[in-house]
Amino acid sequence: MKIAIIGGGPAGMMAGILASRHGQVSLFEKNEKLGKKLYITGKGRCNLTNNKDISEFFPAVVRNPEFLYSAFYQFTNQDLQNLIPLDFKVERGDRVFPQSDKSSDVIRALEKILREAGVQVYKNTPVLDLEKEDQFILKTQEGAQAFDRVILATGGKSYPVTGSTGDGYRFAQKFGHSLVPLRGGLVGILLEDSFVKDLEGLSLKNVSLKARGDRKLSLFGEALFTGQGLSGPIALTMSSYINRWKKVDLALDLKPGLTPEKLDQAILRDFQEGPNKEIQTILAGRLPHRLVDVFLSILDLDPHKKVNEITKAQRKSLVETMKNFPLYYGGLDKLDHAIITSGGVDVKEVDPSTMESKKIPGLYFCGEVLDLDALTGGYNLQIAFSTGHLAGESSGKGFEKS
Known part of the structure; x- marks a missing residue:
């Protein structure tokens, strides 16, 4: 035969x-x-x-x-x-x-x-x-x-x-x-956010990538910003799950180990220990330095604002954004680039x-x-x-x- x-x-x-x-x-x-x-x-x-x-x-x-x-x-x-x-x-x-x-x-x-x-x-x-x-x-x-x-x-x-x-x-x-x-499958995620190029090469460890669409999904690990969007282990994995979803909403939990309540308490302690420090200085202790300016621009907060001038509502918004850092999904990278x-x-x-x-x-x-x-x-x-x-x-x- x-x-x-x-x-x-x-x-x-x-x-x-x-x-x-x-x-x-x-x-x-x-x-x-x-x-x-x-x-x-x-x-x-x-x-x-x-x-x-x-x-x-x-x-x-x-x-x-x-x-x-x-x-x-x-x-x-x-x-x-x-x-x-x-x-x-x-x-x-x-x-x-x-x-x-x-x-x-x-x-x-x-x-x-x-x-x-x-x-x-x-x-x-x-x-x-x-x-x-x-x-x-x-x-x-x-x-x-x-x-x-x-x-x-x-x-x-x-x-x-x-x-x-x-x-x-x-x-x-x-x-x-x-x-x-x-x-x-196992391909980079494209983002339409204007800040993507500013963050190119930034690696985020111990974060969670969250997706909502056909269902809810959250993946913990490492992500990497590219010139076009997001890559790294959790982004590649996420791509295989969402590649047939009709609608996708993405967000990063930058502090997945803390509940919103615990994170709020931690940031409040930071404020109390340095009331005259600028908000950008306080956040630099919690986030990668390159992410701080982008983070504050999303919140529409002046980087030089003293933390004793931050209202309770602004602090709550800061916590919410740290737990749900918004990403504007723009589809997946080309099939040619997929693993x-x-x-x-x-x-x-x-x-x-x-x-x-x-x-x-x-x-x-x-x-x-x-x-x-x-x-x-x-x-x-x-x-x-x-x-x-x-x-x-x-x-x-x-x-x-x-």
């Missing part, structure tokens, strides 16, 4: 390794090397997976976690670490990295397994077209080849420089599959126990081409590896290599 895999990212490589146990496998990759997007994950260190129990992965999956039960349990994070012959280490948040901190080591290890399995890898070979007659007819610049089974592991549309240009969506739609509209693609092939049309199309027998999907995405921490790569494993194994069911 001949099996074709389109896409040589983590999902495609894993699918190739498993499919090779059942048939003759050809893997087609448009780039000059395999795993190009894998090179940049974890800032080049490759956050391969997460070390939590696999049952704890589901809350980290934003889109369609229930679809992943078979894939995750048939090939877990521990199975992945056992398969790849490297030493790994676990860091903050249970993130798993190769001991060497090199993505290239992970890719080389996977390529070695592919070679030993006898997978024929075609690099610099984009698939131009895919048709279905008695068999699948796959066309490249070198001509056409016939295959019994095809696995689409083409990735999403984020980071197109890595080859993720949406080819798989075109093939899927050609075979009658529906696409859930694409959105950026992950949200949306894709509708999972309702794919069998979760095999990754086979419910519309076209012999056609399989895995990885980011599907409407699956998760938070940062190694979860998205585990989705790719687990769905790739299941697609590769299922594509050869009923056929054993002679």
Whole structure:
């Protein structure tokens, strides 16, 4: 049996390794090397997976976690670490990295397994077209080849420089599959506030980003102002939750560890201890220096005003703004800049126990081409590896290599 895999990212490589146990496998990759997007994950260190129990992965999956039960349990994070012959280490948040901190080591290890399995890898070979007659007819610049089974592991549309240009969506739609509209996941939030450029590069630690829209959501951690808006861990995470909301209101709680009452008492003590100090001096002890002028302009307070001239109402307003620093939401950054693609092939049309199309027998999907995405921490790569494993194994069911 001949099996074709389109896409040589983590999902495609894993699918190739498993499919090779059942048939003759050809893997087609448009780039000059395999795993190009894998090179940049974890800032080049490759956050391969997460070390939590696999049952704890589901809350980290934003889109369609229930679809992943078979894939995750048939090939877990521990199975992945056992398969790849490297030493790994676990860091903050249970993130798993190769001991060497090199993505290239992970890719080389996977390529070695592919070679030993006898997978024929075609690099610099984009698939131009895919048709279905008695068999699948796959066309490249070198001509056409016939295959019994095809696995689409083409990735999403984020980071197109890595080859993720949406080819798989075109093939899927050609075979009658529906696409859930694409959105950026784990991407920067754009803000329309005039002060954004003044705060570019400012990092805020131990704050909460709050969103109201389809529901209420609050995320605690670190945020970073960019020239266009907000980035950093909590902003990237928030983007994956709000990317389909029709209306979004955002605010920062700059002192999430204090209730409004406790914060008011603390600021009142500051005022009483330095009644002749300027309000900008007092706030500099509570907020990052660069944020003070912006904060006071929102309150329409003179930075040089003495605190003994601040009214009770003004102090209450100051507390309220510190707990709900308003941000004017302007949408999300471009999909090209997103870490992950949200949306894709509708999972309702794919069998979760095999990754086979419910519309076209012999056609399989895995990885980011599907409407699956998760938070940062190694979860998205585990989705790719687990769905790739299941697609590769299922594509050869009923056929054993002679």
